[in-house]
Amino acid sequence: MRSFPSEAPARGAHHVADFLSIDGLHKVYQSGRKPITALQDVHLGVARGEFVSIVGPSGCGKSTLMRCIAGLEPITSGRLALDGVPITEPPDNMGVVFQRDLLLEWRSILDNVLAAAEFHGLERARHAPRARELLALFGLADFMDRYPRELSGGMRQRVSICRALLLDPQLLLMDEPFGALDPFTRDALNAELQRTWMATGKTVIFITHSITEAVYLGGRVVMMARGPGRIADILPIELERPRGLDVRETREFAAYVSRIKETFRELGAY
Ligand code: ADP
Numbered sequence: 001m002r003s004f005p006s007e008a009p010a011r012g013a014h015h016v017a018d019f020l021s022i023d024g025l026h027k028v029y030q031s032g033r034k035p036i037t038a039l040q041d042v043h044l045g046v047a048r049g050e051f052v053s054i055v056g057p058s059g060c061g062k063s064t065l066m067r068c069i070a071g072l073e074p075i076t077s078g079r080l081a082l083d084g085v086p087i088t089e090p091p092d093n094m095g096v097v098f099q100r101d102l103l104l105e106w107r108s109i110l111d112n113v114l115a116a117a118e119f120h121g122l123e124r125a126r127h128a129p130r131a132r133e134l135l136a137l138f139g140l141a142d143f144m145d146r147y148p149r150e151l152s153g154g155m156r157q158r159v160s161i162c163r164a165l166l167l168d169p170q171l172l173l174m175d176e177p178f179g180a181l182d183p184f185t186r187d188a189l190n191a192e193l194q195r196t197w198m199a200t201g202k203t204v205i206f207i208t209h210s211i212t213e214a215v216y217l218g219g220r221v222v223m224m225a226r227g228p229g230r231i232a233d234i235l236p237i238e239l240e241r242p243r244g245l246d247v248r249e250t251r252e253f254a255a256y257v258s259r260i261k262e263t264f265r266e267l268g269a270y
Contacts, residue, residue, distance in 0.1 A: 018045035019203055020069065020171065025078035027064050027229075037228035038064040042078070044222065044231065048170070051197055051204045053218030055211055055260070057269045061229025062207045066175045069205065070096050082171065091171075092120070095164030099176040101156045103148040109135065109159055110144040116166040127166060134162040138192070154185035161193075165200075174206045178213070187245055190216055198242060215239075215256045216248060223260060225267045233263050 027039040038061045046052050054062055067073035068080060071090040080087045082094070095116075103112050110131055117127040135144055138158040148156055157177060164172060178186045194217060197204055208214050214221045218237050225232040237256055239247055247253050264270050 019048040019050075019083055020044075020046040020205070021079070021081050022069075023079040025065075025068065025080055026076045027061070027068060027073070028076045039068070040228040040230045042229075042231055044234075046203060046205065048203055049201045051206065051217060051219045052222060053214035053220070054205065054207045054222045054224060055209065055214040056224030056232075057226060057264070058209075059229070060224040060226035062224060063175060064229065065224075066173055066205070066207055070094065070173055092167070093170040095167070095169035095172045097157075097160050097164045097172070097174045097177045099179045101148075101153075101160040103156055103159060105148050108145050108147060109140065109151070112148065112159055113163045113166055116163045120167065122167075130168075131162065131166055134165055135159070137196075138162055152185070153181050154189060157181065157189065158192075161196075165196075165202075170203060172202050172204045174204065176207055176209060179209065186213070191245055193217065194242060211257050211260050212248060215253060215260070216243060216245075221256075221260060223263055225264075225269065232267055235259060 022042055022044040025039055025042040026037070029036045029038055042061075042065065044052075054065070056062055064073065068075050069082075069087065071087045071094075074088075082091050085091070104115060107115065110128070113131040113135060114124050114127060117124055132141075132144065135141060138161065140155060140158060140162070143151060143155065148159070151159070161177070178189050181189065190213060193204075196202075197217075204217075206214070206217055211221075215237055221235045221237060222231055223233045223235070224230065235256065239252065239256075261270065
């Protein structure tokens with residue numbers, strides 16, 4: 001069964017209830033002599049509380065899409081709205097986690113998490129209890145007064161997730177957040193992220209190069225292709241939750257991974 005991008009579910013039943021809606025999005029970069037179409041006719045509707053993985057080869061426009069959703073990049077045409085409000089600047093109810101943790105080395109771990117409040121001009125003291133609570137939840141209770149350089153890569157990325165969650169955003173955007181971590185840490189954070197998502201009911205858009213990670217975490221996997229960047233296919237993942245890491249050894253899981261690989265093979269991405 002295939003769902004085709006231009007008539008993706010976003011246009012059907014999903015539409016009214018979409019929390020994030022992307023309609024006919026085009027993004028053309030004008031830098032240099034030749035314009036580059038980074039995104040062409042992208043349609044995607046994401047319901048509140050959904051976990052959507054986006055996977056695709058380098059250059060297919062994943063980061064561009066993420067920056068557009070984050071309000072950091074103006075779109076060329078189309079419509080992009082969060083909770084019915086067009087996105088023209090970074091929305092308040094959105095948290096972002098990048099591959100590089102972007103922690104401030106001269107600030108303590110607690111102060112790094114509180115930077116999210118300061119960035120929005122909010123009172124630090126009022127948010128400190130929540131920052132402590134989040135750090136404890138992510139196993140960092142004993143590290144609040146330490147500095148980023150004293151932490152491992154996995155711990156640092158946990159801190160940036162806490163920072164993104166501080167203001168209790170409805171939407172969490174994650175751009176290859178575990179790409180720089182070793183496989184053991186990556187597994188642990190995959191399981192932790194699923195737990196957090198299930199406990200909080202956040203809407204998550206998760207960009208990754210890893211098909212396994214995309215299937216393990218996603219309720220749907222959006223496959224992107226390049227030249228120009230576009231959505232090639234969308235696959236719902238109907239594995240029960242919570243998913244243990246060992247679900248990845250099952251035949252059902254392997255079938256999802258094969259299907260996605262086959263799509264990318266057909267697109268010439270392999
Ligand atoms: P991905 O994240 O999937 O690797 P990107 O969104 O980074 O893809 O890039 C998509 C396309 O847009 C690529 O061809 C890239 O070279 C181009 N691109 C990305 N950012 C810019 C920019 N600021 N100016 C010009 N071209 C860009």
